[in-house]
Amino acid sequence: xxxxxxxxxxxxxxxxxxxxxxxxxxxxxxxxxxxxxxxxxxxxxxxxxxxxxxxxxxxxxxxxxxxxxxxxxxxxxxxxxxxxxxxxxxxxxxxxxxxxxxxxxxxxxxxxxxxxxxxxxxxxxxxxxxxxxxxxxxxxxxxxxxxxxxxxxxxxxxxxxxxxxxxxxxxxxxxxxxxxxxxxxxxxxxxxxxxxxxxxxxxxxxxxxxxxxxxxxxxxxxxxxxxxxxxxxxxxxxxxxxxxxxxxxxxxxxxxxxxxxxxxxxxxxxxxxxxxxxxxxxxxxxxxxxxxxxxxxxxxxxxxxxxxxxxxxxxxxxxxx
Amino acid sequence: xxxxxxxxxxxxxxxxxxxxxxxxxxxxxxxxxxxxxxxxxxxxxxxxxxxxxxxxxxxxxxxxxxxxxxxxxxxxxxxxxxxxxxxxxxxxxxxxxxxxxxxxxxxxxxxxxxxxxxxxxxxxxxxxxxxxxxxxxxxxxxxxxxxxxxxxxxxxxxxxxxxxxxxxxxxxxxxxxxxxxxxxxxxxxxxxxxxxxxxxxxxxxxxxxxxxxxxxxxxxxxxxxxxxxxxxxxxxxxxxxxxx
Numbered sequence: 001x002x003x004x005x006x007x008x009x010x011x012x013x014x015x016x017x018x019x020x021x022x023x024x025x026x027x028x029x030x031x032x033x034x035x036x037x038x039x040x041x042x043x044x045x046x047x048x049x050x051x052x053x054x055x056x057x058x059x060x061x062x063x064x065x066x067x068x069x070x071x072x073x074x075x076x077x078x079x080x081x082x083x084x085x086x087x088x089x090x091x092x093x094x095x096x097x098x099x100x101x102x103x104x105x106x107x108x109x110x111x112x113x114x115x116x117x118x119x120x121x122x123x124x125x126x127x128x129x130x131x132x133x134x135x136x137x138x139x140x141x142x143x144x145x146x147x148x149x150x151x152x153x154x155x156x157x158x159x160x161x162x163x164x165x166x167x168x169x170x171x172x173x174x175x176x177x178x179x180x181x182x183x184x185x186x187x188x189x190x191x192x193x194x195x196x197x198x199x200x201x202x203x204x205x206x207x208x209x210x211x212x213x214x215x216x217x218x219x220x221x222x223x224x225x226x227x228x229x230x231x232x233x234x235x236x237x238x239x240x241x242x243x244x245x246x247x248x249x250x251x252x253x254x255x256x257x258x259x260x261x262x263x264x265x266x267x268x269x270x271x272x273x274x275x276x277x278x279x280x281x282x283x284x285x286x287x288x289x290x291x292x293x294x295x296x297x298x299x300x301x302x303x304x305x306x307x308x309x310x311x312x313x314x315x316x317x318x319x320x321x
Numbered sequence: 322x323x324x325x326x327x328x329x330x331x332x333x334x335x336x337x338x339x340x341x342x343x344x345x346x347x348x349x350x351x352x353x354x355x356x357x358x359x360x361x362x363x364x365x366x367x368x369x370x371x372x373x374x375x376x377x378x379x380x381x382x383x384x385x386x387x388x389x390x391x392x393x394x395x396x397x398x399x400x401x402x403x404x405x406x407x408x409x410x411x412x413x414x415x416x417x418x419x420x421x422x423x424x425x426x427x428x429x430x431x432x433x434x435x436x437x438x439x440x441x442x443x444x445x446x447x448x449x450x451x452x453x454x455x456x457x458x459x460x461x462x463x464x465x466x467x468x469x470x471x472x473x474x475x476x477x478x479x480x481x482x483x484x485x486x487x488x489x490x491x492x493x494x495x496x497x498x499x500x501x502x503x504x505x506x507x508x509x510x511x512x513x514x515x516x517x518x519x520x521x522x523x524x525x526x527x528x529x530x531x532x533x534x535x536x537x538x539x540x541x542x543x544x545x546x547x548x549x550x551x552x553x554x555x556x557x558x559x560x561x562x563x564x565x
Contacts, residue, residue, distance in 0.1 A: 180428050180429070183421075183424065183425060183428055183429075184425075184428075184429065186416065186417065187414050187417075187425050189416070190413075190414040190415050190416055190417065191412045191413070191414060191415070193376065193408075193412060194408065194412040194413070194414065194478075195397075195414075195425070196375075196376070196395065196396035196397045196400070197374065197376075197396055197397075197400055197405070197406055197408070197479075198397075198400065198425045198426040198429060198430065198481075199397045199400040199401050199425075199426050199429035199430030199431075199433065199482055200397055200425065200429045201395070201397050201398075201429075202397070203395070255416075
């Protein structure tokens, strides 16, 4: 299937989902849906670096929160339209991704993971000591009641934007898989030295992966201040973002764009249901238990049960020129 | 050597901390030549290959390939210039089939060098796999290969980059007598097709059968360079490599 056809189908599916949400006519569906969609974007973004190139990023919260805090800054300065905030959030986190890449991509495995974790700590410390964005006290954002140009409540509007971001992230991930870039990413994951010897510009490709991954995480974080209306460093940089975001592709499968989607929908929905029916504290326990279960029962994730990796890849690589 | 050398190594030196891995290495390889590079373990053969191919940076001296200075070029840029290598320990792309393994250098070296996408990549992969006797396993993963097939895959992937110079790093290590002959035959065939080859090997029977010229390294220094039959009789070589 061509990328344009795939994107068109995804847009249709997203439109159906949004129409169904409106039809249910329940505000909570949008609150819960926003979180699930946010995790689709985050998990897909993480998978571009962690799944395709094998570089495990524990610093998800840093990229996500920098997107969110860029919105706080813009809101205080000028309060531009949400689209501008999303783009700026993506730009800021993309640049952080580029810097992180230059500084850390010569590290591998555990060392790279620890470096990204350190990035989150450094970023959180900086934000905690930055008075303009509220410092440790946090920042309040007054959420408008309604969207400016659409007949939607603002929470519905936020959900719509997250749906659009999900479509963009999934389309990008699939396009990467079917491109020469995706082949290059896979060689980095398998053997970086052999990749270089085969003509693959590994450093450049890793930088592309960190920028794309960081940018999508920043874009996912940008609407957050309007969703939560109060943002402080401990919630913005919460470790749960990293835990969830890493668990979702691992549960769904890291070799394809479908994996993070399945993982995010499954885990995100389960967490939302548990939060309102049992306990909000239980949601991380669910992640932990599911992760242990899937690592044992499905090391290649849920998609590993259905599509043998080689067959999927063969189809994908035939398209790469 | 009347023709301009394809590869020129001038005074290359490399240290690892206080350990001198290579000292003032001089080497020139003519187009189409078959050069054997031998030496005891730890003599610096693989370090020299790594310096030539860009995996390691040499601290002294220079390397020129096909008229290009290689200093400052990364390994993938050197591959794109036409300098390919196989690894001593096979390093296949483990999650890719054999055909996919061969696609990588075509996509990233051949297409980039030529400036346009090869129209029949699958045909080229099939041609290479047949040449190396791997076509029946084209869609299998490297984990399904035998030792010699793994070695052949290494060579096939290096050849997929369409190199002018191939450096074969111990492609025969651990193989049986017949398998060594098999690889030897392949390397000779590649050379007949115009590929210049540097063969690093410990199996002297194969080295002598293959090489037009033999270079000997000992403790990071070149101690001999010349006609293989003459070199193996040099007292220094006998003493250092073959044993007295």
